[in-house]
Amino acid sequence: MAQEFWPLAIFLFTLFLLLGSGVWIGLALLGVAFVGMELFTTRPVGDTMMTVIWRSSSSWSLTALPLFIWMGEILYRTRLSEDMFRGLSPWMARLPGGLLHTNVVGCTVFAAVSGSSAATLTTVGKMSIPELMKRNYPEPMVIGTLAGAATLGLMIPPSLTLIVYGVTINESISKLFMAGIFPGLVLASMFMSYIAIYSRLSSRFEPTAEPVTTFAEKLKNSRFLIPVLLLITLVIGSMYLGFATATEAATFGVLGAMALAAAQGSLNWESLKESLMGATRTSAMIALILAGAAFLSLSMGFTGLPRALATWIGSLGLTRLELLMALLIFYIVLGCFLDGISSVVLTMAVVEPMIRQAGIDIIWFGIFIVVVVEMAQITPPIGFNLFVLQGMTGHEMNFIAKAAIPMFLIMVVMVFVLITFPGLATWLPENIIQRPGG
Amino acid sequence: MDQTTRAGVLRRVLDRIYSASAALAAACLVAMLGVIVMQMIARWSAFTFPGATDYAGYLMAAASFLAFASALNSGAHIRVGLFLTALGERRYWGELWCLVVGTAATVYLSWYAVRLVYWSWKLNDVSQGQDATPLWIVQMPVACGAILLAVAFADNLIALILTGRDNIRDDVAVQSHAE
Amino acid sequence: AETWDMPMAYPATNYHTENGVTFAECVTEGTGGALEIVVHPNGSLFSGSDIKRAVQTGQAPIGERLLSAHANENPMFGFDSIPFLATSFDDSDKLAAAAHDAIVAALDEQNLVYVYSVPWPPQGFYFKKEVNAVADMSGVKFRAYNAATARIAELAGMTPVQIEAAELSQALATGVAESFISSGSTGVDSKVWESLTHFYDVQAWLPRNTIFVNKDSFNGLDEGAQAAIMDCGAKAAASGEARAKELTDQYLKTLAENGMTVAAPSDELKEGLKGFGATMTEEWIAAAGDAGKAVVDAYQAQ
Ligand code: NA
Ligand code: NA
Numbered sequence A: 001m002a003q004e005f006w007p008l009a010i011f012l013f014t015l016f017l018l019l020g021s022g023v024w025i026g027l028a029l030l031g032v033a034f035v036g037m038e039l040f041t042t043r044p045v046g047d048t049m050m051t052v053i054w055r056s057s058s059s060w061s062l063t064a065l066p067l068f069i070w071m072g073e074i075l076y077r078t079r080l081s082e083d084m085f086r087g088l089s090p091w092m093a094r095l096p097g098g099l100l101h102t103n104v105v106g107c108t109v110f111a112a113v114s115g116s117s118a119a120t121l122t123t124v125g126k127m128s129i130p131e132l133m134k135r136n137y138p139e140p141m142v143i144g145t146l147a148g149a150a151t152l153g154l155m156i157p158p159s160l161t162l163i164v165y166g167v168t169i170n171e172s173i174s175k176l177f178m179a180g181i182f183p184g185l186v187l188a189s190m191f192m193s194y195i196a197i198y199s200r201l202s203s204r205f206e207p208t209a210e211p212v213t214t215f216a217e218k219l220k221n222s223r224f225l226i227p228v229l230l231l232i233t234l235v236i237g238s239m240y241l242g243f244a245t246a247t248e249a250a251t252f253g254v255l256g257a258m259a260l261a262a263a264q265g266s267l268n269w270e271s272l273k274e275s276l277m278g279a280t281r282t283s284a285m286i287a288l289i290l291a292g293a294a295f296l297s298l299s300m301g302f303t304g305l306p307r308a309l310a311t312w313i314g315s316l317g318l319t320r321l322e323l324l325m326a327l328l329i330f331y332i333v334l335g336c337f338l339d340g341i342s343s344v345v346l347t348m349a350v351v352e353p354m355i356r357q358a359g360i361d362i363i364w365f366g367i368f369i370v371v372v373v374e375m376a377q378i379t380p381p382i383g384f385n386l387f388v389l390q391g392m393t394g395h396e397m398n399f400i401a402k403a404a405i406p407m408f409l410i411m412v413v414m415v416f417v418l419i420t421f422p423g424l425a426t427w428l429p430e431n432i433i434q435r436p437g438g
Numbered sequence B: 001m002d003q004t005t006r007a008g009v010l011r012r013v014l015d016r017i018y019s020a021s022a023a024l025a026a027a028c029l030v031a032m033l034g035v036i037v038m039q040m041i042a043r044w045s046a047f048t049f050p051g052a053t054d055y056a057g058y059l060m061a062a063a064s065f066l067a068f069a070s071a072l073n074s075g076a077h078i079r080v081g082l083f084l085t086a087l088g089e090r091r092y093w094g095e096l097w098c099l100v101v102g103t104a105a106t107v108y109l110s111w112y113a114v115r116l117v118y119w120s121w122k123l124n125d126v127s128q129g130q131d132a133t134p135l136w137i138v139q140m141p142v143a144c145g146a147i148l149l150a151v152a153f154a155d156n157l158i159a160l161i162l163t164g165r166d167n168i169r170d171d172v173a174v175q176s177h178a179e
Numbered sequence C: 001a002e003t004w005d006m007p008m009a010y011p012a013t014n015y016h017t018e019n020g021v022t023f024a025e026c027v028t029e030g031t032g033g034a035l036e037i038v039v040h041p042n043g044s045l046f047s048g049s050d051i052k053r054a055v056q057t058g059q060a061p062i063g064e065r066l067l068s069a070h071a072n073e074n075p076m077f078g079f080d081s082i083p084f085l086a087t088s089f090d091d092s093d094k095l096a097a098a099a100h101d102a103i104v105a106a107l108d109e110q111n112l113v114y115v116y117s118v119p120w121p122p123q124g125f126y127f128k129k130e131v132n133a134v135a136d137m138s139g140v141k142f143r144a145y146n147a148a149t150a151r152i153a154e155l156a157g158m159t160p161v162q163i164e165a166a167e168l169s170q171a172l173a174t175g176v177a178e179s180f181i182s183s184g185s186t187g188v189d190s191k192v193w194e195s196l197t198h199f200y201d202v203q204a205w206l207p208r209n210t211i212f213v214n215k216d217s218f219n220g221l222d223e224g225a226q227a228a229i230m231d232c233g234a235k236a237a238a239s240g241e242a243r244a245k246e247l248t249d250q251y252l253k254t255l256a257e258n259g260m261t262v263a264a265p266s267d268e269l270k271e272g273l274k275g276f277g278a279t280m281t282e283e284w285i286a287a288a289g290d291a292g293k294a295v296v297d298a299y300q301a302q
Helices: A005-020 A025-040 A045-057 A060-076 A082-090 A099-109 A117-134 A141-149 A160-171 A175-203 A215-240 A246-264 A267-302 A305-315 A320-337 A340-357 A361-378 A384-392 A397-420 A422-432 B004-042 B052-073 B081-124 B135-163 B171-176 C015-032 C048-056 C075-081 C089-109 C145-158 C165-173 C184-189 C214-218 C221-258 C265-302
Strands: C002-007 C036-042 C064-067 C112-119 C125-129 C141-144 C160-164 C180-183 C198-200 C209-216 C262-264
Touching: A005 A025, A005 A267, A005 A305, A005 B081, A025 A267, A025 B081, A045 A267, A045 B052, A045 B081, A045 B135, A045 C048, A060 A117, A060 A160, A060 A246, A060 A267, A060 B052, A060 C015, A082 A099, A082 A117, A082 A215, A082 B135, A082 C221, A099 A141, A099 A175, A099 A215, A099 C214, A117 A141, A117 A246, A117 A361, A117 A384, A141 A397, A141 A422, A160 A175, A160 A340, A160 A361, A175 A215, A175 A246, A175 A320, A175 A361, A175 A397, A175 A422, A175 C125, A215 A246, A215 A305, A246 A340, A246 B004, A267 A305, A267 A340, A267 B052, A305 A340, A320 A340, A320 A361, A320 A397, A340 A361, A361 A384, A384 A397, A397 A422, A397 B171, B004 B052, B004 B135, B004 C160, B052 B135, B081 B135, C015 C036, C015 C112, C015 C209, C015 C221, C036 C221, C048 C064, C048 C112, C048 C209, C075 C265, C089 C112, C089 C209, C089 C221, C089 C265, C112 C145, C112 C214, C112 C221, C141 C145, C141 C180, C160 C221, C180 C184, C184 C221, C209 C214, C209 C221, C221 C262
Parallel strands: C002 C036, C002 C064, C141 C160, C198 C262
Antiparallel strands: C064 C209, C112 C209, C125 C180, C125 C198
């Protein structure tokens, strides 16, 4: 056995050396793969590398990625966050916990049009942070709930993490998207329950009371929510009803976001150009990581390591729960240091055979991994939501990370909810394709 | 012409090439959107657009590679910066190591990206889809983008050695957009 | 001892892959362990589309590929996918025998050594209604995924809709497509009875997976090992085809058990399709030239 795991030691050593010393992630993966190939095969390394890099870079299913990023970039430059706050707040004011719920509901709604957690955070936060602080809500709660709820951007479709996961393991992205809906809603309601309980128990919770609004006024204010709800219907609805694949839904999203921006008068040549260039850069960044990961996965394939590891794990006779717990801890640790997309692509070559061998549903596992990656967004030292909030509030990383701890724990609970009720994730994807013909 | 202005001209030329390439990448994304829209319209109106998914894939690859260099300088490419920060005043040496590794990796990548194009041409490799495109044509932007990325790394490495700092902005806000 | 990595495109449980594993074991045994072949199933090393090029350029020493996917490169590779030319296992074997030398030569030109090939189950039509003649197909939304299927749609007056394999189930369920042509296994895998009602076993063509070796790697072996590869290949060709026949019957049975009408084509439909076959064979010969004509002539002379 020891001999089989030599490659693992070498892969890990090179990986830690390159990643840890600050080499750009995509290139670090290329470097590790290169070392592995040079040591363990007699095959022509460079040409082999380009075969898989070309294949993964020109993949059709990857095309959804830049489009969803572009959509988010356009929406960020609209008045959407103001409108969402105005439409939601009258409904939230009477709930236990008051306007803190606008953080969670706002993130849930925006998550349904944005594929990213940080974009959800910035869009919702730029309005809700100042408004909630003005009303004297406890600051750790404002920041914490926002940091946690924004991670729903990754679970509720569209989701960049799920696209990358689907591309990496070659599964239907539409199915993965459908799988995220119910778990996302359950997680959102868990966040809201926490807010409600906190508001009842904490003595520090004394926000300014909201003026009483009539039902008619509430309804009237809700008109601000119509554009974003239309956009959600367009994107998720077109996929659910089978009119569009994930990529096509993304084009609906881009065009719909443009229409929304135009209707608000915030669409001009300058903002369109900025959004496009932003999307180009971000998708190039992910593409470089995916290219590196494709080569790494090939390199590991040549060493036979993934299969050896899967067999070894199989021979340990772990129960399904034990395996998932081991993976949970593994990904939480990894997530402290790596961003979500990198930790997914980096590990899938090894983890996928394990999961399949253990008979775990691969679509369900996508949602499992998303929850875990969501936690990584708010764990120090590397957590993008923490960085973004640092920029937005000027607080120390420690303060923000501490404020987010309850949200982290809720997500841990969510993992067990998913394990107990796997149908949350698997029911919808199994049932979209069985719709009667139309 | 003295040394500094000549360096200034070179700087401007290089920066312009990086931005032009990024603009081309953006144009590829727009074209990709166009291809997908056309494919949908074709399907609804009972026409076919043979090879649409293949074309979208080529444009995807071109958009990624052509934007690599500009994404590097704008700080979009993700890295784990803990160690570099911990180095404090000795950060220069850490950055030097990273840029040496980055230059080596991207020179290697671009060399084989050129060979990819060469072999596709030499083997007469044709797309297996309905588009039947000769692959060397659509792989050309990948090779160009890879070369430009290598140039950008070498450029930053030289700048670091000569002036003590590179041209890469460390932009966490930009990076976070993917998460 | 030498180790060869053998990329294969289909899942480990697919009979082509299982057959490939048996072949690999046979070679290891036949060379007394001097040459070990390690199968990498499910595109886990190289994706299906890359396997031929990978073996051509020595990135992998041996591999398996649906050769007809490379017909854009050389029309000869598409000999096994001419619709309604060879419409049974026996005819498919005759056609493969007629094309054998041409394929070996075409592969040789690409630095590849032909080892063996195994057919897929025959391709049949899936419909949402009873179809007794070519005229009944007119106006039906038909999944076209390559030039040949688009041409079939055109000849039959069907409306072609372009759908990727991964999106087939969804397209059928939502009525984007109402018909397609594929083997019985596809229908079973995608539970096609949830959307469609009729399967016509027209055996339009039997595409083949081909195993080939990089020429330099092959020449680097001693004669004993070369012979072991070829002998095991011959055995694998026979066992693979036997398995394909067995599975074909099982798939059709599964379709019927799930409520689909599984039938042979009516004589009228058969005649109409034969007409398409004649047209498309002519078109293939026009593309493949004299070498193509020689293959078709040799096949028809048998
Ligand atoms: Na989302
Ligand atoms: Na983290």
